Amino acid sequence: MFSIKKYYAIFFLSSFVLIFFILVFLAFQIWAPHIHGALDNLILTLAFVTLLMSWVVSYYFFYSHEKAEMASAQSEATFKEAFENAPMGITLTALNGKFLKVNPHLCHTLGYTQEELLQKTFADVTYPDDVAASKQGMRDLLEKKIILFEQEKRYIHKSGAVIWVLLRASVVADTNGKALYFLAQIMDITERKQTQDALKRSEHMYSVLVQQAGEGIVIFQDGKFRYINDYFLRMFGYERSEMIEHSFLDFVALEDKKEATERYQARYGGGTRYPQFYEFTPFPLLKKDGGKLFIEGTMSLIEFDNKPASLILMHDVTKQQEVNRMKSEFVSIASHQMRTPLTGIKWFAELLLQGRAGKLSKTQHTYVDKVYQSNERMLELIDNLLDVSHIEEQKAYELPAVTISLKTIIQRAVDMLRPVAKKKNIKLVVQYDGAGDMMVCADEDKMVNALENVVNNAVKYSNEGSSVDIGCSRANGDGVCFVKDRGPGIPLEQQHRVFDKFFRADNVLAQTGTGLGLYIAKSLVDNHGGRIWFTSKENEGATFYVALPLVEK
């Protein structure tokens, strides 16, 4: 587009040319009238053609200028409208940082009126820490190192609140390339920033939690480690790359491989036995330095990469294992050591009671009998403590599971107690209805021991001459054994403590007992994945139930 100046130049030039031809024509009229005629016509013709041309050219330039002006006015209006209504802040800023123009959106963003803002420089409303970076950006723009400056920066709202914006600025220059001012777009990203920060914080917290939790966390899929947290790596001393995508069997010592495979098969064999959540008992894994760590924890079924996987949380129980072992050893040795002298007391008290050292007076007999009974109690306590210690140790390993019938278990338990029952003249009424067909998966001796403890209790607390019913039935896939006595029952307010270690009900304290029998029974039944419970009313006896999952033949 021609500028208005060029148009004037052409107009004046064409006018001068016309005046020049008129002057030439007049000069010929005055000083050379003899060449009048043909030349006259030529000059006149030239003059008129020039005039015509200058008019055409002038008209053309006038017209186009008008058009340009109209277009310019229109575009200015459009720009003004855009500027006023833009959904983002727009500003023209002088090279010294003073605001030249600010749009309403920016005013709204910063909380100032237009007049107030136009009194300020950008630095006045910028968060102090961000001023330097903004100034550097302006310098880079002016030195043409960049053509667009972008910055996530903070402004201070009139209220004092800090706002995050995304600023994009460029330089507006004149036709000679001389910088006039900065044009900047400012987008309020406070909300986005807050969301981002919150996300970042939560991600950081999550990662700290998972990585630093005092618990090994791994994701296990298709027999391989898929994710391992830092704590787990620290526990075992491996690099992540040494474990990830490796089978856990690579970290099991040769001597433990058989058990590991068996336990793994028991849990995952057949594919249908995926448990949703399960607590696993201590198991040894190899550390990088060759030592072993016993780990214990929980395993839950999750989805990972759209496939089933196990999320495993585990902690180091090596020390507890060692302490447990020492405790068991201590209990075992102590009980063996105590058993010998207590047997001495038992046998000599027996000899005295039999009159082997001369006939005892009635009082002497009573006293020696008390010695004998106390000693029996002590021996029972030792037996039970040893059982408890074994059971607590046993938890560490899976029980050897064999399929046996409930009948066998009941029969053995009852046979063990017949002599005791006979002594008290208590009838053991056993019904084996269908028990021979009810098969359960159990360690036979342990299950017999459990039931024996229940029957023993029933016999112990039954009145002389009464009877105890023992039998079993089927219910919801379980085989349920019951033991019903007609003893004093269990006081309602103490029923919740019946399976506690060393608990003894108030109404039977006169009877000897250790308070461990039912605790042992419950521990054993629990270890077998079974349940034990009872119903009882004081003075109306008690019925204990032991339920074990049946194995279909």
Added chain:
Amino acid sequence: MKKILIAEDDNILIAALVSALGQKHHVIMARDGEEALQKIQSEKPDLILLDLIMPKKTGEEVLEAVKKIDAVKDIPVLVLTVKVDDKSINRCIELGARGYFIKSHYTLDEISKKIESVLVG
């Protein structure tokens, strides 16, 4: 009257067992595993009451050795011990013990009866 060898290292228990069995039977005593093994061969008792935890040789070792000596391998052995673990019980039964009794679980009377029943049978 039969000859019974009691292999036991605890004096008090020996005294009690002698009191209970001595009137009916001829009782010989051994205080450790080696002495027991030696007396079993020299005395050829009718029955051996064997403790497991003893000096010099354990009861299991004595039992194992006895079963390898033709002259004495048929003498019935009753183990009388404080060891209650299944492993120990199974081992002794495997080695050929006729009975396994945990000392503190039996009265002298009950032990005497067991002995009589073995001696008769």
